[in-house]
Amino acid sequence: MTIKVLVFPCGSEIGLEIHSALKYAKDVELYGVSSVSDHGEFVYARYRQIDAHVDSDEFIPQLNRLIGEWQIDLVVPAHDSVILKLAEEQGRLAARATVPEVELARICRNKNATYAHFAGCDFVPDAVSGLASNYPIFAKPAVGQGSQGVELVRDASRHQQLLDSGIEYVFSEYLPGEEFTVDCISDGQGVLLKASPRERARVKSGISVRTRPIELGAEVDAIAACIAEAFRFKGGWFFQVKRARDGRLKLLEVAPRTAGSMGLSRNLGINYPLLSLYAYSGLAFSVIAQRYPIQMDRALKNCFKVELDFDRVYLDLDDTLILRGAVNALLMALLYQWLAKGVEIVLITRHAGCPRETLARYRIAPEIFAEIIHLQDGTPKSRAIGQRERSIFIDDAYRERLDVSTSLGIPVFDLDAIEQLLDWRA
Known part of the structure; x- marks a missing residue:
């Protein structure tokens, strides 16, 4: 059984974690949707952008059209506001959403409601009603996410400003610990x-x-x-x-x-x-x-959308496919990506020994390559490649890249630029 899953908004940090968790699941077919241009387009292989935001009257109808087109089984929200919206609109939504009952969604969306629900439990922070007798106190919007609007209120003057702001806040004891x-x-x-x-x-x-x-x-x-x-x-x-x-x-x-x-x-x-x-x-x-x-430590990751149309890759061996005495793992991933797409891969090298013996030593199957060109004289690589359209060339040597670029006019790549060729979408 395959479960067809629609994630919205798929480019949020939550949506990206959902993608990482589900992209290899053999019984899941992932679909990503967002209402703004975001990173989801670079990681979801099946992606669509809609123009209706979560608070729009058209949000549910536009989701329903995609649910019907893709025959979606489950809709997974990737933002707190979307959880509440889908819980409230579950009766109109054309597929089931992975959300709690609407009253629970409302309680969780508002921190004052959450604290009220657990009133009397010793793990609920002490609430501050009106101006506090002692400062500092903790203030945070009752409806929000992350650390948006969080503030350490140090005096009654600032506290009164927040009380008069028209925004519902949670005011509670200051929690200084981890x-x-x-x-x-x-x-x-x-x-x-x-x-x-x-x-x-x-x-x-x-x-x-x-x-x-x-x-x-x-x-x-x-x-x-x-x-x-x-x-x-x-x-x-x-x-x-x-x-x-x-x-x-x-x-x-x-x-x-x-x-x-x-x-x-x-x-x-x-x-x-x-x-x-x-x-x-x-x-x-x-x-x-x-x-x-x-x-686990997280940082920004580069993903690229490259509009290059090629059906053959010319690739160097020394200091390119084999780097510092080991196989270049990223380049090997690219080789298998290209093989799956029917792209021919040609090894073109000035290797001092026998290329096939070296490939065997590093456990690289020679069958990966449509051709192995072993240059044992000073023949320019551009001449060995010939006039090939829809080809690209990868080599660590600037001299070789300059020759091929100048003579053939095809795209050339050093190792620091091959990351753009990897398709992260799944």
Whole structure:
């Protein structure tokens, strides 16, 4: 059985983690949709941009047209506002969405509502009503995500400005300690299977860009069990906690979705987006939660859209395919990508020994190459290539690239430029 999945907005950090989690799943067919031009276009092989934003009257009709065209089984939201919208519009949506019941979605979208729901629990931060008797206090928009609008309020004057701003805020005790995210997975009946805490070691724009597993013991397990029992979420979800002055963990937020940095816990054995699909499809599953030292650090990654039409690649051997005594892994990935697309690959080399023997020593199959051209004199590589249209040339040597570029006018690439040729879409 293949599950056809539509992700919206697919270019958000959440959408990119969902793509990473599902792109190799043999029983999933991924479709990405966004309402603005974003990175999703560079990673989702099946991609469409719509012009209706989530608060538009046309949003659901435009999604429904794509659901019908692609015969989508499940719609996966990749933004907090989209979770609430799809929960509210589930009756009009032409496919099931991986969202909780609408009242739960509303509670999770508003932090004041979340705290009110768990009123009396010792993990809820102490609320501040009206002006505080002591400062600093913590302020954050009740509806928001990441660290947007978060502020440490140091005096009554600033506090009054926020009260008068017309924006609903959460005002609570200041929590000076470490902050943690707890990735959780529940089965199709909402039974919690595993809670995996991780440290938010480095945060950028509200996103945990460096994270590692951490043991927090019974205290966090109790919080996870309480939230899971109250909300009965299906599949993957998470909550965030921070240490108070007395060292206790206090709740920041709960979100019924994939977290952008869940890739850490995923690499330890729990694929939250995939298991969420199973949970909403009524499929039984269990989890293998592994433990070993691991850290994840995230940074911007280059992806390219290159409009080059070529059906043959000419490739050097020394210091190109073989680099510093090892196989160039990125270039090997490109070779197999090209083979799958029917692109011919020609090895053209001035290698001092026998090229086939060297390929065998590095366990590179000579059958990869449509031809192996071994130049043993000073013949220019451009002459050996001849007049070939729709070809490209890869060589670490500037002299060789200059010869081919000048003589043949075909695109030439050094090793630092081949990343543009890799198609990340899946």
